[in-house]
Amino acid sequence: MKIKTVSLFCGCGGMDLGLMGGFNFLGNHYSSLPFEIVYAADNDNYAVTIYNNNFEHSCIIKDVRDIDLTEIPEHNILLGGFPCQSFSISAQNPPRLGYKDERGKLFFEMVRILKEKQPRFFIAENVKGLLSANKGKAFPIILEEFRNAGYYIKYKLFNASHYGIPQKRERVFIVGFREIADHDKFEFPEPTTLNETKVNLESVISLDAHLDEKWYFSEKAVAGMLKVQHKMNKGRDQNLQQPCNTISSHLAKVSLNSTDPVLKINGRYRRFTPREAANIQSFPDEFQLGSVSENRQYRAIGNAVPPVLMWHISNAITALL
Ligand SMILES: C[S@@+](CC[C@H](N)C(=O)[O-])C[C@H]1O[C@@H](n2cnc3c(N)ncnc32)[C@H](O)[C@@H]1O
Structure with a gap:
């Protein structure tokens, strides 16, 4: 019997793929795990299109605020990488609104469902900036809300590059347990790749893309950047190693x-292809991106939880x- 899971803000399914397992990335096999998704929703129809091209179960296009509790099936785990823009340090305009911002309030939707449905676990994911948002005031409030919903909490800041992923992405995972025994027993995974065993960028970039003019910046764009590069720290070409x-x-x-990046x-600057972006996020080669525009692919992939980290x-x- 598989563990029934509900996935909110599921995007194109990075978190869901990691939860279910059964995929390969860079020669490693991430085995199938005993979870199944019984309900998945996101309000971005492009991300949902990608999702539905990659899973046997389907995801619905829906604003989480419009989800009626009666339509959510009974489940044991609730997932939610609740939208992070308003908690993000990199979101400078408007600057760091945190939990006061409308989008920041979406995590209350997770709380609403937890209170009513009381699954055994929940897993929430967010940007590192969540820990310090609103001068450090937002995070304790968020944890308190989860506790008030009846959960014991553990959280940890992860760096994806410590888990076999060629990206230094830092994300906070909050895991909630309805039972104290689960809370006491649970241990976050130990790093698998540290120091020289980290996976480098070179292992996921495409030599074919090097040959395609489409991905290169124009000479004009490069000249403009070079003028301000020292002052502004722009043109962040990455070390392939x-x-x-x-x-x-x-x-x-x-x-x-x-x-x-x-x-x-x-000597020439180019952007990543959407497939390279997916590789950097640890999506397997079989993960289909092509059904929506490249802009939409980048967006869904850039928003995703790296599947390998979630695994x-x-x-x-x-x-x-
Ligand atoms: C950080 S992304 C989650 C990525 C996803 N967990 C993954 O691993 O691919 C946040 C998602 O929340 C969705 N979202 C934002 N506001 C929403 C709302 N009001 N209702 C439902 N989904 C929403 C966005 O479309 C986006 O896909």
């Missing part, structure tokens, strides 16, 4: 004047089952 800096959801609009190949956390949950 290291994991990549964090890729974001606005990679479609990446310019040399942003702080997004780019590549420098034989490690989900695998740690299986020790309690």
Whole structure:
């Protein structure tokens, strides 16, 4: 019998894929885990299109605020990478609104469902900035809300590059337990790749893309960037021998004047392809992106939880089952 899971804010399904397992990434097999998704929803129809092209179960397009509790089936785990824009340190405009912002309030939707449905576990994911948002005031409030919903809490800041992923993405995972015995027994996974065993960016970039002009920035864009590079720390070409800096959801609009990571190949700057972005996030090669525009692919992929990181956390949950 599989453990029934409900996935809110599921996006294109990075978190859900990691939870279910049964995929390969860079020659490693991430085995199937005993979980099934019985209900998944997101309000972005492009992300949902990608999701539905990759899973046997389907996801619905729905604003979480419109979900009636009666439509959510009984389940044992609730997942939610609740929207992080308003908690993000990198969201400078408007600056760091945190929990006062409308989108920040979406985590209350998770709380609403937890209070009513009382699944045995929940797993929430968010940006590192959540820990310090609103001068450090937001995070304790969020934890208190989860506790008031009847949960014992453990949380940890993860760096994806410590778990076989070629990206230095840092994300907080909050795991909630209805039973104290589960809370006491649970241990977050230990790193699998540290120091020289980290996976580098070179292992996931495409030599074919090097040959396609489409991905390169124009000479004009490069000249403009070079003028301000020292002052502004722009044009962040990545060291191929290291994991990549964090890729974001606005990679479609990446310019040399942003702080997004780019590549420098034989002295020329280029952006990542959507497939490379998916690789950097540890999606397997079979994961289908192509049904929506490239802009939408970048967005969904940049928003995702790295499946391999989620696999490690989900695998740690299986020790309690
Ligand atoms: C950080 S992403 C989650 C990514 C996902 N967990 C994954 O691993 O691929 C947040 C998601 O919340 C969705 N979202 C934002 N506001 C929403 C709302 N009001 N109702 C439902 N989904 C919403 C966005 O479309 C986005 O896909």
